[in-house]
Amino acid sequence: MIELAVFDMAGTTVDDHGIVYIALKDAVEETGATVATADLQEWMGADKISAITALMRLGNQKPTEQRVAAAFVRFREILAERYAATPPVALPGVEEAMAILRGRGIKVALTTGFDDAVAYPLLESLRWAVGAGTGTTVDAVVTTSDVVAGRPAPFMIHRAMEKTGVHNVRKVLAAGDTVVDVQAGRNAGGISVGVLTGKLSAKELAAHSHDYILAGVVDIPELAETQSA
Template sequence: MIELAALDMAGTTIDEAGAVYRALRTAVERTGVPVAEADLQTWMGTDKREAIAALVRLGGGTPTPDLVEDGYAAFREFLREAYRTTPPQAIPGVEEALAELRRRGIKVALTTGFSDDVAYPLLESLGWSAGEGGNLDAVVTSDEVPRGRPAPHMIHRAMEKTGVIDTRRVLAAGDTVVDVEAGANAGAGVVIGVLTGELTRADFEGHPQTHVLDSVADIPSLPQARPAV
């Protein structure tokens, strides 16, 4: 049985209407370089400063520290406005799934390529929080780790926060390729690609996942998530 479910936020547990994709593209294109769709897909789910630097470089630009910081400020402003006009919502069935996992004794952590100043207001808008009285056991943002996905650090940090020591008892899930790569790099026993983001089932083929599910809402039905009898 798994002891920890480490789940991505935007596109995996939270429906934010594709605002992150649009914000990232806008932040990079305002520097004067084009963004290829394939490159955007590759860098979704990563630390957003790292993503901006990589996409500027791929577009033929020079990602100086000032340019990256300006791009990140534009990313946050676009996202703030997008969330104001179209408030994010929990993906259908996810809140119930998280509650059921915790009822079974499985810790639930959210991991994200967002920094604290983006992640926590987003969670607050949904009424989600970690700790006593909250619906989560831990939250890990990009500010807490030396490298974002596909590095395993956020998942390992979630293990530290929840007291889980066996990576084989960790389930990692996300809607991007770097999410499943991070899960595999972390040694998670269950690595899931979900179809609530921009990718299709075919997009996850050939990548290190153990399952592709329609939604995080389907996780409680997995044998690994069922209580031992």
């Protein structure tokens, strides 16, 4: 049985109504870049500084440090405005699935391409408490503020292991709805799961090395790896 389940946030455990996609696209296009849908999907899930830098370059704009920083500020502004108008909600069945896993002794951590300033207010709006024991929703949260590089690097998953005291990467399952989520799960050395609650199809996710493609996090408690021995 696995010891730790690591889940992405927006699109995997949280329905943010596609607002992250919109905010990222709008912020980059304000620089004068043209953002292709395929490029946007490829960079979703990555830390947003890296995503903005890549998308600006792909859209024929020079991503200087100053311009990227300004676009990141606009991304956060657009995100905050849209979240205020249309608050994110938990995806159906996710809270129950996480509770089932924790009830089996499996720790649950969230990772995200957001930094602390975006991620923690989002968690507060969902009323998801973080910490070990009863009365909490997840055991740990790792943001891009905690690591030197975001996905597809495995660092956020490994940091989640540190925070939860899990030592064996083969006892870790990581799930997400983007290409970089699946890649990070594979790079981390554990079980890599793609879920279809985001923008990508099963075919698009399956093009990358993985262990499972599932409809959503809600299906993870049914996997043999999450069952009691």
